[in-house]
Amino acid sequence: MTRPAVYVYTKGGKWMRRTLRIGLALLLFLTPAALAQTLRIGAAAAATGAASAFGEPEANTFRMLQDQINAAGGINGIPVEIIFLDTASDTGQAVTNVNRLIQEEDVHVVICCTISANSLAIIDTVQEAGVPNISLAAAANIIEPVSERQWVFKTPQTDRLMITGIVEDMVAGGMQTLAYLAIDDAYGEGGLNELNTAIQGTDIEVVTIERYGRSDTNVTAQVLSAVTGQPDAVLIWGVVRDTALVVEELANRGYEGQVYVSHGVGNPSFLELAGEASNGVRLPIGPMIVVDELSADSEIAPVAQAYVDEYEAIYGEGTASTFGGHAWDAVKSIELAVTHAMEQGEIDWNDTEAVRTAIRDSLEAMPAFTGVGGVFDFTAEDHLGLDTRALVIVEIVDGDWTLAR
Amino acid sequence: MLDIPLILFFEGLTNGAIYALMALGLVVLYSVTGVINVAIGEFVMISALTVASLRDGSVPGTIYLLIAGLVLWAVYGAIADLRARRAAKALWSLAWPLLAGAVAYLLVLAISRTAMPYLAHIAVAILLTTALGPVAHRVIVQPLPRASALVYLILTIGLHLALTGLGLAFWGPQPYTLPPFSQGRLRLGPVLMDHQDIWLLAVSLLLLVLLWWFFSRTLHGKALRAAAVNKLGARLSGISVVRAGRTAFTLQVFLASVAGVLITPITKMAYDFGFLIGLKGFVGAIIGGLSNPLVAVIGAVFVGLAEQFSAFYISSAYKDVLVFLLIIPVLLVRSLQHVDFEEHVE
Numbered sequence: 001m002t003r004p005a006v007y008v009y010t011k012g013g014k015w016m017r018r019t020l021r022i023g024l025a026l027l028l029f030l031t032p033a034a035l036a037q038t039l040r041i042g043a044a045a046a047a048t049g050a051a052s053a054f055g056e057p058e059a060n061t062f063r064m065l066q067d068q069i070n071a072a073g074g075i076n077g078i079p080v081e082i083i084f085l086d087t088a089s090d091t092g093q094a095v096t097n098v099n100r101l102i103q104e105e106d107v108h109v110v111i112c113c114t115i116s117a118n119s120l121a122i123i124d125t126v127q128e129a130g131v132p133n134i135s136l137a138a139a140a141n142i143i144e145p146v147s148e149r150q151w152v153f154k155t156p157q158t159d160r161l162m163i164t165g166i167v168e169d170m171v172a173g174g175m176q177t178l179a180y181l182a183i184d185d186a187y188g189e190g191g192l193n194e195l196n197t198a199i200q201g202t203d204i205e206v207v208t209i210e211r212y213g214r215s216d217t218n219v220t221a222q223v224l225s226a227v228t229g230q231p232d233a234v235l236i237w238g239v240v241r242d243t244a245l246v247v248e249e250l251a252n253r254g255y256e257g258q259v260y261v262s263h264g265v266g267n268p269s270f271l272e273l274a275g276e277a278s279n280g281v282r283l284p285i286g287p288m289i290v291v292d293e294l295s296a297d298s299e300i301a302p303v304a305q306a307y308v309d310e311y312e313a314i315y316g317e318g319t320a321s322t323f324g325g326h327a328w329d330a331v332k333s334i335e336l337a338v339t340h341a342m343e344q345g346e347i348d349w350n351d352t353e354a355v356r357t358a359i360r361d362s363l364e365a366m367p368a369f370t371g372v373g374g375v376f377d378f379t380a381e382d383h384l385g386l387d388t389r390a391l392v393i394v395e396i397v398d399g400d401w402t403l404a405r
Numbered sequence: 406m407l408d409i410p411l412i413l414f415f416e417g418l419t420n421g422a423i424y425a426l427m428a429l430g431l432v433v434l435y436s437v438t439g440v441i442n443v444a445i446g447e448f449v450m451i452s453a454l455t456v457a458s459l460r461d462g463s464v465p466g467t468i469y470l471l472i473a474g475l476v477l478w479a480v481y482g483a484i485a486d487l488r489a490r491r492a493a494k495a496l497w498s499l500a501w502p503l504l505a506g507a508v509a510y511l512l513v514l515a516i517s518r519t520a521m522p523y524l525a526h527i528a529v530a531i532l533l534t535t536a537l538g539p540v541a542h543r544v545i546v547q548p549l550p551r552a553s554a555l556v557y558l559i560l561t562i563g564l565h566l567a568l569t570g571l572g573l574a575f576w577g578p579q580p581y582t583l584p585p586f587s588q589g590r591l592r593l594g595p596v597l598m599d600h601q602d603i604w605l606l607a608v609s610l611l612l613l614v615l616l617w618w619f620f621s622r623t624l625h626g627k628a629l630r631a632a633a634v635n636k637l638g639a640r641l642s643g644i645s646v647v648r649a650g651r652t653a654f655t656l657q658v659f660l661a662s663v664a665g666v667l668i669t670p671i672t673k674m675a676y677d678f679g680f681l682i683g684l685k686g687f688v689g690a691i692i693g694g695l696s697n698p699l700v701a702v703i704g705a706v707f708v709g710l711a712e713q714f715s716a717f718y719i720s721s722a723y724k725d726v727l728v729f730l731l732i733i734p735v736l737l738v739r740s741l742q743h744v745d746f747e748e749h750v751e
Contacts, residue, residue, distance in 0.1 A: 050578045184722055211722040215681045217423075217672040220416040221716035221724075224409055241580035241673045252599070273582050273673055 037349040039075060039108055039338060041082045041331070042101030045136065046114040049089025053267065055114040057324030058136060059084060060315055062111075065331045068310075075338050078349070082331075087113055094118035095125060102129045108355045111330045113137060114323075116186075119154070126151050130353065132360040134330040136323070138263075139190060143383040153363055153383045155329040155373060156322075157286060157390050159187075160194045162263050165284035165391045166235065167198040169405055175232035175258060179208040181222055181246055183238035191237035191262065207231050212242060223249040233258040240265050244273035251277035258282065263391075266322060271399050278396045282404055286322040286373045287392045293403040299370045300389065307372045325372035333376060336369055337362035408595035413713040415593070419602045419671070420685075421709025422609035426664045427686020428693065428705040429616065430657035435695045436633035437653035440546055440557040445661050446683025447568035448534055450676060452662030453669040454572065455530035457581040459517055466575025467533050468513045470568075474540035475506040481548065509536070523584065531662045538658030542651045550647070565680065572676030580675040583666065605667045612663065613702065616656075620698075629653060681725075685712075688728065692735050704735075 043062050046055030066082045074080060083105050085097040094113045101107045102125070109132045113119045116139035123142070126133040127149070135142045135154040143149050170178065180195060182188030188211060195206065207229045210222035223246060226234055234257060236246045243265045250259060259281045266285045271278060287300050291308055294301035307328050311320040341347055341358040348354055368377035374390025395404040427445055434440050451467055458465035482498030516529055545560050585601035592598075620626040632639040632649035640646055664682070665674070672678075689705025708728055716724040 050573075053578060213681070213725055215675075215678040216724075217668060217678075217682065218416055218420050218713070221413060221713045222721045224412060225717055225721070228409070241675060241678075244580075244582075244673060252597070269579050273580060275582075 037078055039078050039080045039334075039355075040105060041080065041334060042098070042105055042107035042110045042112075043082050043084045043327075044087050044094055044097040044101065044110070044112040045084070045327070046089040046118075047084075047086040049087075051089040051115045054136075054321075054323040055087075055089070057311075057315075057319070057321045058114060058327040059086075061311065061324040061327040062331065064311065064314055065328065069331075069335065075335050076342050078338065078342075080335075083107060087118060089115065089118075091118050091121045095121055098122045098125050098133075102126070102131050106352055107131070108352060109134070109334055109359050111136065111327070111334075116142060123149060123152055131356050132363065134333065136326045136330060139186075140194075140384075146381060146383055149383065151360060153333070153378060155333070155371070155376070155384075156326045157263070157284075157373065157386055158384060159190055159262075160198070161384075161386060161388065162284040162391060163191065163194045163198045165388060165393060166260050166282075167195075167202060167204060168388070169260075169282065169284075169393045170204055170233055170258075171202055172405070173233075173258065176203050177205055177207045177229070177231040177233070179210070179226035179229060179231040179234045180206050181210050181212070181219075181226055181234060181236045181238075183242055184211040184213055187239070187264070188237050195235070195237075212238075212246070214239075214242060216242065216245070219246050219249050222246070223253055223255075226250075227253050227255050231257060233260060235260045235262075237262045238264065240267065240270050241273060244270055244278075247274045247281060248277040266401075271396065275399075279398065281396045282393055283396075284391045284393055285401075286325060286390065288320070288322050288325050288372055289401050290392060290394055290403045294392075298389075300372070300374060303370050304372045322373065329371035329373050329376065332369070332371055333363060333378070334359065336366055340366040409717070410714075411594065411596050413717055414710065415596050415598060415602070417710035417713035418706065419605055419709070420712060421706030422606055423664050423668050423682060424686045424689050424705035424708050425702040426609055426612065426660045427683055428689035428701040429613070429698055430660040431687060431690040432693055432695055432698050432701045433629070434653045434657045435554075435690070437629055438546060438557075438650040439554050440561065440650075440654075441554060441687075441695070442564075442654075442657060443558065443561040443683070444541075444565035444568055445657060445686065446679030446681065447565055447572065448537065448658045448661035448679070449665040449668070449682055450572055450674055450679035451537070451568065452530050452534035452665035453583065453674040454576045454581055454676070455533055456526050456583055456666055456669075457674075458576070459521075459526040459530060460523070460583070462517060464514060464517045465530070465533070466571065467530075467537070468510055469575075470571060471509060471533065471536055471540060472506040474537065474544055475502040475509075477544045478502040478540060481543065509533075524586075527666050531659070531666065534662035534665070535655060535659040538655035539651050541658070542654035546650060546654065547647060569677055569680070572679075576676055578676065580673045580678075581669070582673045583669045585670040599671070601667075601670045605671070608663065608667055612660065616698075625652065685709075685728065688732055691732055694739055 045058045046052055047059045062082045062084055066080055069075060069080045083101060085101065087094040087097055098110055098112050101110055110126055111134045112122055114136050116137040119135040119137040119142045131151060133152050135152060136156060138156050138159060140158040140160050143152050143154050180192060182191055208226045210225055212219045212222050234250060236243050243261050247259060261281055261283045263283060263285045266283060266289060287294055288304040291301060291304045307325060308320040311324060337359050341362040347358055363378050364380050368375055374386045377385040379385065392403055393405040394401045430445060434442055455465040455467045479499045479502040483495045486495035486498050545564060549556060586604045587600045589600045590597050591600065591603060620630055628644045629649050629652060632644055632646050636646050685708050686705055688708050690701045692704025693701025711731060712724060712728050715727045719727065
């Protein structure tokens, strides 16, 4: 038998009830929604902790964009406030932060999180609260199925998109057999699922599947097993250090086929770790990394170039990364959604829930726009909205990324 | 390819050699003090990343760790002396660790600012990391002289977590690599081996021989063995059990730090990779019953080989599972053989 919830309040008698009512009324009065006409964006990213290499450029980009937008007079006169909370790469912290942003800071839209595990963990929170969230992490199931994720969008390319790019490159190169070497976690398994889907309808066959641990010191057995099948190509689906280890081992065993690696290694420390062995390795990645090689008719090139220039003017030469680019795309899509919503009709900035709904609806309804990471066209069915223009295949040549396709 | 088993064998041997250094360190420390050091892998990481810092021309975080430990040492020492009403000695106990810390800091600062050959950096890093051994013993083990193995285990789990966190703070999440001691490859029959693999095997073997000599031929080594066999007896014949424990801890950390610089050119290193190396060494040490160094070394090499062969012939997805499953039959056999397995639990 359950007691009615009001029991607690009625027990204290009249005096207590009255105090409670007055208190509640006061609370309602003080709710920050009554404050001002400001777009409040709540951002939670991994500025510290294991994913700080990705989260730090994101945090920097938020700061830069807030200053830029406000210096330009806000969005149609509405100033922007980006409230940033550090998740420390921790799932529990991410959920706490998002709750705090929604309940205490009363934000209109959330940008969270840097890594997939955290982005998945906060889905229920934003779905229940009815707050649009834009994730900066890769996994496709952050936004799928859309019917259960109406409030969740994301800007980074998914594994599916990246693997589709690799499969297209293999088909173009006439390759037919592939060995798949992956890290033994959700990332590696997810990659395998996407790979199996992507090769349907092509002549490509996965001949070997091997796995290794994140902190394995030795991958010889796996590499030998992959090489004995003499596949046309090897795909390594892991992160920086382990991929470098596999790439080196493949070179040691004299493997001569094409080596593909995941976009997870797209940062300079991979070039340093893998050294000469990385020569000729190909990977799919956002176009920003080779921005100066993009052809003149690429619509992404000028946007990406502008972002790189602005970012590096503040934070130093050579510091811009695709991860900060994802943050740029997230804030820009919010900016455009707000603009779009204001064009559709007057927005009541005192009604937080109405603003949240308006932003969500506008994200789906607004026309496509070009960001740093690709051309985004959010729809009711697709909360990523990217196509293969959002990736290029680069080849590592003498320790530098070169546009291959 | 007929040479696959051979390639696997040599790779397993290289890994096994590292695990053997771990296993030996664990056995020595456990037999002398009853401490199972869960944090052994962190010292592997610290020595490797210290070299990376030095090569970078920056001051490695290791020195701050050492200074913090020495400050604690000074405080502990002074308190102990004051309690025993030895005021003059308390002053000295307070002063010397602080002085040592200051000197070490200035030295490391000077070293990080001067260009030095790679091998010198390695020597400095090993020295600096090894210096953490006695400090860790003083701060963690010595204040609880007659605790049970379980208490020590919990303490070193704490040390493991602390050192991993500090490693992240000092060096960040990104992995580092070191150049091999010498470039090139050598053909051994059908197998091509990197020079670094040969270095690793040779240095490990040399260390094993040196340790054998130390324990069987020198007075210090014999004193350590005496302390391991019977603490009371050792104390009665004038052996300081505290000092023996400190030597054992230092020896273990030394082995770990050598392992770190040997393996990093092959495997790279990041703040959280030490633990698994230590854990596999622990499996080897368990095979040796935590008391027999020779069996522990053989066990560790066996772990390295089992890892390679099971990954190739059975399944790479279950490689670590299979290695750790090894513990179960070993424990079963050992529990049937030795009734006095828990002699250290008092």
